[in-house]
Amino acid sequence: KQYLTIDNRKVEIKDQRNLLELIRGIGIDLPTFCYHSELSVYGACRLCVVDIEGMGIVTSCSTTPKEGMVVRTNTAELREMRKVYLKLLLANHDQSCYTCSKSGSCRLQDLANRFGIQEIPFGNEYKPKPLDESNPAIIRDPNKCVLCGDCVRACDEIQGVGAIDFTGRGAHTCVSPAFGKDLCEVECVYCGLCASVCPTGAITPKPDIDKVWSEIYDPDKVVVAQIAPAVRVAVGEMFGFEAGEVTTGRLVAAIKMMGFDQVYDTSFAADLTVLEETNEFIQRKSDGGKLPLITSCCPAWVKYAEQFYPELLGNVSSCRSPQQMFGAVARKTLPEYLGVKPENLVIVSIMPCTAKKFEATREEFSTDGRPDVDYVITTQELGRMIKETGVRFSDLEPESLDMPMGFKTGAGVIFGATGGVSEAVLRYAGERLTGEKLSDSDFHEVRGSEGIREYEAVIGETTLKMVIVNGLGNARKVLEDVRKGKSDYDFIEVMACPGGCVAGAGQPVSWDADARTKRAGGLYKSDKRHQLHNPQDNPYVQKTYSETLGEPGSHAAHELLHTKYRN
Ligand code: HC1
Ligand code: SF4
Numbered sequence: 001k002q003y004l005t006i007d008n009r010k011v012e013i014k015d016q017r018n019l020l021e022l023i024r025g026i027g028i029d030l031p032t033f034c035y036h037s038e039l040s041v042y043g044a045c046r047l048c049v050v051d052i053e054g055m056g057i058v059t060s061c062s063t064t065p066k067e068g069m070v071v072r073t074n075t076a077e078l079r080e081m082r083k084v085y086l087k088l089l090l091a092n093h094d095q096s097c098y099t100c101s102k103s104g105s106c107r108l109q110d111l112a113n114r115f116g117i118q119e120i121p122f123g124n125e126y127k128p129k130p131l132d133e134s135n136p137a138i139i140r141d142p143n144k145c146v147l148c149g150d151c152v153r154a155c156d157e158i159q160g161v162g163a164i165d166f167t168g169r170g171a172h173t174c175v176s177p178a179f180g181k182d183l184c185e186v187e188c189v190y191c192g193l194c195a196s197v198c199p200t201g202a203i204t205p206k207p208d209i210d211k212v213w214s215e216i217y218d219p220d221k222v223v224v225a226q227i228a229p230a231v232r233v234a235v236g237e238m239f240g241f242e243a244g245e246v247t248t249g250r251l252v253a254a255i256k257m258m259g260f261d262q263v264y265d266t267s268f269a270a271d272l273t274v275l276e277e278t279n280e281f282i283q284r285k286s287d288g289g290k291l292p293l294i295t296s297c298c299p300a301w302v303k304y305a306e307q308f309y310p311e312l313l314g315n316v317s318s319c320r321s322p323q324q325m326f327g328a329v330a331r332k333t334l335p336e337y338l339g340v341k342p343e344n345l346v347i348v349s350i351m352p353c354t355a356k357k358f359e360a361t362r363e364e365f366s367t368d369g370r371p372d373v374d375y376v377i378t379t380q381e382l383g384r385m386i387k388e389t390g391v392r393f394s395d396l397e398p399e400s401l402d403m404p405m406g407f408k409t410g411a412g413v414i415f416g417a418t419g420g421v422s423e424a425v426l427r428y429a430g431e432r433l434t435g436e437k438l439s440d441s442d443f444h445e446v447r448g449s450e451g452i453r454e455y456e457a458v459i460g461e462t463t464l465k466m467v468i469v470n471g472l473g474n475a476r477k478v479l480e481d482v483r484k485g486k487s488d489y490d491f492i493e494v495m496a497c498p499g500g501c502v503a504g505a506g507q508p509v510s511w512d513a514d515a516r517t518k519r520a521g522g523l524y525k526s527d528k529r530h531q532l533h534n535p536q537d538n539p540y541v542q543k544t545y546s547e548t549l550g551e552p553g554s555h556a557a558h559e560l561l562h563t564k565y566r567n
Contacts, residue, residue: 004069019060019071020048028073031082031111033199034148035061037513038498039157042149047082047111051075083115090120093200094128094143101384102201105509108146109200129174134182136361137190137354138206138505142174145202151175151194158498160473161304163188175202187307191300191472191496192354192505205354205506208375209385215346215374216259222340223348224262225255226326226405229270229416230352230501231379233522237508237515238383239393244518246526249398254386255350256399262338264405266349267412269326270424271535272544273297274411276561277319277421278428279552281491285462290314292467292482292489295421297321299359300496302565304472309479310567315492318562322415323349323356324365327372328560330405333548337404349376352416352504355496364563378506404540410527411535417520418470418500419446419453422493426457426464427534434460437534447524449499449517452478466491471498 002013006023016022018041023030033045043062050060053070057078060071072078090112097103132140149166152175156162163186167176177186195203215221227248236247252263281293296302296317305316320328327347335342349356359365360373377385386393400406411427414420423446430438438459446455446466451474457464467489469475475494481487497503502519512518527533535541549557 002067004065004067004071006071007073013065013067016065019050019063019065019069022065023050023060023071023073030060030073031107031114032061033107033146034150036150036154036197039150039153039197042153045146045148046085049078049081051078057081079115083117086111086115086117087120089146090117093146096143100144100201101204101207102144102509106201107199132176132182133206134184135188135190135358136206137357138183138192138195138203140176140183140203141201142176143202144200145175146200147173147175148199149175150197150199151203154193154197158471158473159189159191159193159304159496160476161187161189164194189300189303189307189472189496190355190358193497195354196497196503196505205378205380206357207381208357208377209381212348212375212377213385215348221344221346222261222338223259223346224264224330224334224338225260225348225350226264226266226269226323226330226373227251227255227401228266228323228349228351228353228356228501229413229420229523230504230507230519231350231382232526233416233502233519234352234507234515235379235383236393237510238380238387241394242518243510243512243515244520244522244525246522246529247393248526249400250393250396252401253396253399254389254391254393255382257391257396258385258389260348262402264326264330265401265408265412266322266326266351267408267415268405268538268540269322269329270297270412270415271408271538271541272325272329272561273319273322274421274424274428274535275541275545275552276325276557277317278425278432280317280319281425282429282432283553285464285490292487292492293317294492295494297415297421298355298495298497298501299353300355301472301475301494303355303358304475304496306566308476309483312479312482313565313567315482316565318558318564320365320561320563321356321359322412323351323359323376324372324563325561326405327360327365328367329544329548331367331372332560333544334405346374347372349373350379350382351376352379352501352507353497354378354505356506378504380506380508383508404543407538407540408530409532409535409538410530411533412538413530414523414527416501417447417523418495419448419468419493420500420523422446422455422466422468422491424535425491426459428536429457429464430459431534431536433462447520449520451498464490466493468493470495470500472496
């Protein structure tokens with residue numbers, strides 16, 4: 001065993017990658033902007049400085065812990081240095097905390113407060129730069145950038161997109177797409193990972209709150225909501241609940257009190273998606289069609305495939321995502337069901353994701369020129385709207401979702417975690433291929449958190465070779481082999497966000513490193529509590545087929561539930 005000393009305490013060195021991790025591991029929250037455990041070490045913000053006997057002052061993120069080191073994290077000099085670094089950042093910051101959407105969860109604000117900074121002696125040096133609001137998903141505000149580079153490394157190292165980079169030199173350095181272009185002009189897929197890792201308000205989800213309020217206030221409109229799977233296990237974090245706590249009932253109550261007329265569940269449409277996608281999969285498998293079949297519910301992944309793998313678009317399932325299946329079915333059936341004029345029906349999605357905002361604007365997903373989904377707000381935006389109303393979320397009595405589109409099986413709920421779509425598909429494929437009902441615990445091995453997970457499902461005589469991927473950089477690793485014809489997978493699940501939708505960029509900002517795992521755990525717990533686990537058993541999905549769609553893969557199902565991709 002090896003030991004070192006930190007602030008007079010003897011500490012064992014285990015497998016920590018750097019001194020910063022070790023220090024944080026013993027409960028000292030050293031500040032950083034540019035350190036992120038899933039990204040390469042950049043060492044630029046210098047806030048994590050420590051004093052090591054014999055070495056002097058170094059950044060702990062780029063120092064390897066060694067036997068016998070004597071480390072101090074808190075000295076007069078270190079404290080002064082941190083304050084100067086913070087003041088320099090603040091002097092180049094627009095300081096509009098009152099109006100910033102990140103207020104309350106901004107690390108610069110938090111640290112300025114923590115270090116008791118009361119004045120910025122250098123004067124406010126910043127000259128306002130224009131915002132980039134060119135796309136439907138995220139806003140880039142260079143005035144709030146602290147040049148930590150987290151967004152640049154996340155986009156490059158995790159997503160393999162490289163849509164943004166440092167540009168300019170010295171005092172003119174900033175982060176932007178190449179050649180000063182806007183995000184809508186480069187290969188950005190709107191995954192929002194840059195916003196998730198941004199410690200300040202420099203990249204944030206684009207809000208649609210005001211538009212939704214004005215529809216709610218319009219007496220002629222009937223406003224319905226669909227709630228995505230991952231929202232229910234995260235929104236509570238904005239009201240003091242632990243990550244992963246399932247708050248669906250309170251969520252329904254709050255949304256109703258806000259003035260929505262009906263509250264439905266995207267998981268209903270996820271059940272529907274499983275039937276269509278599994279049908280497509282089994283058909284391709286039996287007719288020698290194009291395999292592997294690649295999932296299509298993540299809009300950032302779909303845009304990525306269109307841009308970087310156009311030759312594999314034939315492998316991507318033609319199924320619309322659950323969000324868009326919901327929109328199409330709701331437009332077709334709800335006016336009559338609710339007795340409302342079609343033009344007065346407003347459909348709002350509540351999603352954990354920024355790319356869903358973009359997906360809803362795609363031309364493919366509109367009927368007679370009107371988008372099937374009118375507005376997409378994120379979990380964060382919903383939480384802010386609830387806060388605006390003053391409703392005390394934790395005191396609410398849980399309410400039930402509205403029928404029919406509020407009914408779902410556990411399969412439609414687990415979609416929000418990486419591996420969820422695959423597991424749901426197997427629950428239906430199992431029955432299709434064997435003619436027997438399988439237990440819902442048959443395919444739990446697809447669960448996990450690794451970026452690439454292989455799984456072989458043996459169902460009767462058939463073996464299905466699957467791979468579950470999250471993070472687009474991981475997708476690239478798998479797809480390169482598919483492109484070269486070197487892969488023998490039958491099925492590939494791709495989610496752009498590491499961990500799947502539970503960690504989407506629209507989820508509440510969390511400083512809990514385990515939030516992702518806890519939220520996924522919440523979805524699996526919710527599945528367990530559901531009465532039904534197999535999507536094919538959803539009585540309202542069955543009814544939708546018998547009344548509107550015929551059967552999975554029918555002409556009517558294709559019209560409403562499938563799509564084509566842009567090459
Ligand atoms: Fe997702 Fe999906 S699971 S993509 O992660 O297929 O956003 O939650 O709503 O559409 O159902 C997101 C989540 C979501 C869709 C479903
Ligand atoms: Fe990169 Fe995703 Fe951010 Fe676009 S949204 S810049 S692809 S990380």
